[in-house]
Amino acid sequence: MGFLEPKKTCKPGVFLLTMASFSDNDMDNLVEPERTEPWMEKRAVYPGFFDPITNGHVDIILRGLRVFEKIVVAVLKNPKKEALFSTKDRVAMIQEIFAHQPDIEVKVFDGLLVDFVRRHKAKIVIRGLRAVSDFEYEFQMALMNRQLDPEIETLYMMPSVNYSFLNSSVVKEVFSLGGSVKGLVPEIVEKKLREKLKPGRLSLGK
Ligand code: ADP
DSSP states (O other): OOSSBOOTTSOTTOOBOOGGGOOHHHHHHSOOOOOOOTTGGGEEEEEEOOTTOOHHHHHHHHHHHHHOSEEEEEEEOOTTSOOSSOHHHHHHHHHHHTTTOTTEEEEEEOSOHHHHHHHTTOOEEEEEOOSHHHHHHHHHHHHHHHHHOTTOEEEEEOOOGGGTTOOHHHHHHHHHTTOOOBTTBOHHHHHHHHHHSOOOSSOOOO
8 A cells, every 4th residue: 555645535636645544564664753953954955066056046045944944055066077167166156145144054065965964963955856857866866865874854845937947057058158147047146157158159039
């Protein structure tokens, strides 16, 4: 018997948890709710490359603040992945965007995410989920992180539909071809893109 049992009387697409459908085996597979220190769920880590941060990332951070008291934005320093902006620049842009929000901390990380999360006394990782295309990679990463540390949970949040098509690569590409990225990235990012890339090779229309 499944964990989530569709209730016959509810509207199509609405699923309710029905305790009656649990067998003993199902109960064995459930995670024991554990009592944790009060501060533990108050903070979450939001990791990413942020090359550069977009309004999609900002949307997820602000949504995260509705659930957690503190968000630690963890900027990946990955020498294997080529970046347009240096780690220092990526961190500086995020710090400037959230300069007036003391609940948001920006840190650099490399190595295992679970180690970073533990070091910052958090138990939750936030990730954004835009579309089904994100799912496979995110699924694999969440389960691998759980394998590495079963105490850490990954929480997915959906951005506003306005940003659900957006990623850093598309922003860089559109901008470098002369297209407008207004409203898709914070102003400081637009300014930094202007300094880095020379727009106008081919206009994508504004
Ligand atoms: P990307 O190149 O996809 O922007 P990042 O490593 O910077 O990659 O992304 C960090 C996290 O933010 C990931 O969980 C990713 O799915 C999420 N994310 C990226 N862009 C958006 C967006 N537009 N809306 C919501 N989440 C996003």
